Amino acid sequence: MRKNMLLLTISFLLAITSAGCAYRYYLGLHGPSKNTFPDTHTEDITRDAQCLDCHAPENASGATPVTSHPSFTGCLKCHNDPV
Numbered sequence: 104m105r106k107n108m109l110l111l112t113i114s115f116l117l118a119i120t121s122a123g124c125a126y127r128y129y130l131g132l133h134g135p136s137k138n139t140f141p142d143t144h145t146e147d148i149t150r151d152a153q154c155l156d157c158h159a160p161e162n163a164s165g166a167t168p169v170t171s172h173p174s175f176t177g178c179l180k181c182h183n184d185p186v
């Protein structure tokens with residue numbers, strides 16, 4: 104019984120912590136697509152460096168969402184889903 108409670112607590116804690124942080128990116132989850140805003144994201148924007156010019160924490164301003172994962176490579180792998 105006591106062992107079951109321990110297991111339950113551990114899985115509960117794991118579930119909470121992994122929901123809020125970067126681990127779930129590694130599970131292959133896709134982010135919101137850049138194609139939601141085709142006027143902002145024109146077709147000539149394809150390289151990570153271009154994305155980071157607007158989305159890196161030190162560059163983003165105003166309504167531009169900041170990325171929590173500026174060190175990732177291949178932004179389009181996860182942010183290029185058709186909308």
Ligand code: HEC
Nearest residue numbers: 128132133134154155158168169170173175176177178181
């Ligand atoms: C392995 C997949 C993956 C890669 C690679 C990736 N992202 Fe993300 N990104 C996500 C996921 C999933 C979310 C949504 C979860 C969140 O916001 O915490 C997200 C969220 C974002 C957001 C916030 C969107 C919003 O509406 O707040 C921005 C901006 C962003 N990513 C930019 C980038 C940039 C720039 C790169 C390349 C340097 C990049 N991402 C690479 C998976 C990825």
Ligand code: HEC
Nearest residue numbers: 135136137139140143148149153154157166167168178182
């Ligand atoms: C010229 C600046 C600029 C560049 C370059 C840029 N973005 Fe954005 N991005 C924005 C702005 C501004 C928004 C907020 C939406 C809007 O107002 O168009 C946004 C929104 C987003 C979102 C959130 C979409 C949503 O539905 O919440 C993601 C994800 C994103 N960009 C990813 C990228 C990726 C990946 C690249 C590189 C291929 C990129 N952006 C290049 C300015 C830029």
